[in-house]
Amino acid sequence: MTRLRAIFLTPAAVVMGVLFAAPLVVILFYSVMSRGVYGGVELPYTIENWTRLIDPLYLRILARSFVMAGAATLGCLLLGFPLALFISRGGARKNLYLYLVILPFWTSFLVRTYAWMFLLRDTGLINTVLLSLGVLREPIAMLYTPGAVLVGLVYGYLPFMVLPLYATLERIDRNLLEAAADLGARPWQSLLRVMVPLAAPGIRAGALLVFIPCLGAYLTPDLLGGSKTIMAGNLIQNQFTNARDWPFGAAVSLALMAVVMLLLTVWVRREKAPLL
């Protein structure tokens, strides 16, 4: 019995070990080595790559990643909470409403990001329409701004917020809300003091699921942002391409991984949610 289990587990363990875990170990070594002249790495070992993380130049980029991810999480919550509530009250149409959230989510992240380039460009749809209606005299620059990145992130990760929120909101006993109303609570009072506390596990799960990918976002700031919206993901990519500083890129990558793992560990401890 255990032998078959071991045979079944082996291929996955080998693939994940070789193509996922081992590469992380490789960049762990890279992160404490010196920069090679043409990219790559050289001896001697050094911790200089790690100490450079607190250089104000890079610290600003890392801080920006946190702020952007936080803002995107808040945006997803504000947009996603009412949507999840609406779906949970959808009765027979619940599944249809859920499909409508999931469907765009699985249709190519790249294409969905491109859609916003198409809308936000100077010659894009929004500017063209506003110009032809006479609302604007000249196009406003929307693409390549922090706002564009934020919209792209919220758009990209909204379903991650809606799904766990829906799962908790659906289980809330509606009698509790009626009781609150009967006892004289105004709608916003019962929302803030009854519904939100009851939905807290879903809010926490959704916030984590949005915050983590936003923190490591690369494609969205790359396509929708400009030089002033560089986030951690772009910094990493840049170190491995233009800057040819692999050791520093490796250090940033691992710092990002460390934050992600820390957040997850705290969450798993707190919620006692099982892994898989």
Add this chain to the structure above:
Amino acid sequence: MLALYAVAAYAFLHLPLLVLTLFSFNASRFTVWEGFSLAWYRAMFRDGQLAEALANSLIIGLAATALATGIGTLCAYALWKRRSPLVSGTLYLSLVTPEIVAGISLLAFYQWIFRNFGWQLGMHTVAGAHVAFSIAYVVVVVMARLRMLDPGLVEAAMDLGATEWRAFREVTLPLVAPGVAAAALLAFTVSFDDYVITSLVAGVDSETLPMVIYAMAKRGVNPVVNAVSAMIVVGLGALILLSERLRKA
């Protein structure tokens, strides 16, 4: 009030893709509607680079899906029998690792290995990367299906003299088959769509469709991108609907 809000949220989710699709049928190259035209679709089908990239994407997607589905299904079964914190922890981590980190580390790893053997980046390195990041998706979907299963059925089969392998092949596998199919479709979608990791580990001969779209999108306005995008949205959308159907079947 809530319904109104929901309509706005759905508009936010769907309008960008609908508008994008609409303008793929625009006669003009610019974002001013000048009448219906299939010119951009014709241009798309004539584009050799796009055709080649599509072929690459399909080959990589099919190969990675086959491997990831097989490996992931076996792994899900093993984890269902008994937990393995190390393996499930690794899979879980692979789901939350930022793509850029996974891609960069894999690139560094490939180059480190290849330097010693004189190998090159290409279709195989991309396929390997795709297998690695799809396995976790397969395990999650198949595992959800396994959890719905009555473990007594496998025990009954074995009490009646079946080996565990036979019980797996003739009892468990047929029962979870819809879940496996759903997982395969999901894995294909994830593979077909990936840009970040793919672009890092691809060689000169293994440009995929998302890589071409990315390059075109960066270059500027081009309605052909809209046409390709619309096709992808419809194609992948159909796969996902099918996957959801199977998952709930």
